[in-house]
Amino acid sequence: MKRFLHSIAVAVALAVAVALPATPAGAESSSPSATSSASAAAGPSFATCANLKDWHVNPDEESRRPVVTVAGLKFVGNDLVHHAADVALSALQPGTYAAAPAPDQPSFFSVEVRNSAGAYGTLRWNPATSKWSIVIGAGAGATDGAFEGTDPVALLAGKVTKWGAFDAAPVKVVSFGVGYTNSPAGTVDTVVTSVTFAGKTYPLTCAPAATASVSASATPLPTGSAPVAGQAGTLPITGARAGLVAAGGLLLLGAGVGMVLLSRRRRTRFSA
Numbered sequence: 423m424k425r426f427l428h429s430i431a432v433a434v435a436l437a438v439a440v441a442l443p444a445t446p447a448g449a450e451s452s453s454p455s456a457t458s459s460a461s462a463a464a465g466p467s468f469a470t471c472a473n474l475k476d477w478h479v480n481p482d483e484e485s486r487r488p489v490v491t492v493a494g495l496k497f498v499g500n501d502l503v504h505h506a507a508d509v510a511l512s513a514l515q516p517g518t519y520a521a522a523p524a525p526d527q528p529s530f531f532s533v534e535v536r537n538s539a540g541a542y543g544t545l546r547w548n549p550a551t552s553k554w555s556i557v558i559g560a561g562a563g564a565t566d567g568a569f570e571g572t573d574p575v576a577l578l579a580g581k582v583t584k585w586g587a588f589d590a591a592p593v594k595v596v597s598f599g600v601g602y603t604n605s606p607a608g609t610v611d612t613v614v615t616s617v618t619f620a621g622k623t624y625p626l627t628c629a630p631a632a633t634a635s636v637s638a639s640a641t642p643l644p645t646g647s648a649p650v651a652g653q654a655g656t657l658p659i660t661g662a663r664a665g666l667v668a669a670g671g672l673l674l675l676g677a678g679v680g681m682v683l684l685s686r687r688r689r690t691r692f693s694a
Contacts, residue, residue: 466490471628477503477599488601494615494626497525499608502601504534509595509620511535514574516547516554517619519600526610527602529555531617534597535578540586541593545574546603558583 467490468474474495479487479502486502488495495503517531529546536542545554548570554577555570561584571577578588598619602608617624 466492466628473625474628477505477626479503486601486604488614490628491613492627492629494521494613494628496611496613497521497601497608498611500602500604501608502532502599504597504599505617505619505624507533507595507598507619511578511593511595512575514545514595515620516549517598517617519614519617521600521612521614523610523612525602525608525612527608530600530602532599532601533595534599535574535588535593536596537586537588537591537593539590541581541583541588541590542585543578543581543583543588545577556581560584 468477471490474490477495483502486500488497488501488503490496514533517533519531521530528550529548531549532544532546534542534544543556543558545556547554551570553570553572554574555568556577557568558564558566558581560566563582564584565580565582569577569581575593578593581588598617600614600617614626616626
């Protein structure tokens with residue numbers, strides 16, 4: 423009898439060991455849970471606003487780059503900005519801009535001109551006088567000085583810069599833009615919302631939209647099957663909890679068998 427009971431106990435212990443899966447100490451079952459969060463886009467900049475990516479400053483003008491705001495480009499002091507162009511000088515027409523408050527230099531709109539011989543200069547348009555102007559710096563053979571005129575072709579005729587002569591080859595407009603002169607600098611901080619040139623309007627406002635980002639985080643879940651959404655009633659017991667229930671049932675069964683055998687043994691002794 424003792425051997426039989428011992429066999430039952432061993433069987434129950436083995437059942438418990440099998441029913442309970444081995445789990446490393448401190449280990450926790452987890453399932454990645456995606457959490458969606460709206461993250462604000464980076465602040466306004468030439469890089470974050472698609473309509474500003476084609477606007478630039480020359481390498482030696484980096485300190486003169488205007489500040490990008492939601493309302494437009496903010497010009498302070500000697501700030502300026504350019505946009506590439508490809509227009510024959512003979513077809514040049516002045517551009518316009520929308521700014522508030524009004525800049526304190528009337529020749530706020532300008533174009534850069536160049537030819538294949540190396541001649542280079544900046545023409546500024548003054549709407550108050552309806553004239554173009556150019557300042558040519560000193561240099562070997564240069565016609566240095568300040569010049570103005572209503573016809574840009576006639577204005578550059580016979581002019582020589584330190585990089586070359588305008589008469590040596592056809593002159594083209596290679597960029598247009600707005601901004602203050604380097605000296606003297608402007609004294610009014612102004613925000614330009616758009617520039618119009620050659621029949622096209624270029625908005626300078628910048629309002630990057632917020633972008634939704636999804637981040638994955640590990641959310642601990644009970645070991646075993648996950649509940650099914652919308653399922654009514656009591657959920658089935660699975661995983662480790664099922665193992666515990668099975669082990670408990672085996673223990674109760676073993677105990678019941680042992681009690682029955684002991685009872686039968688006592689009754690046999692009493693009858694004898």
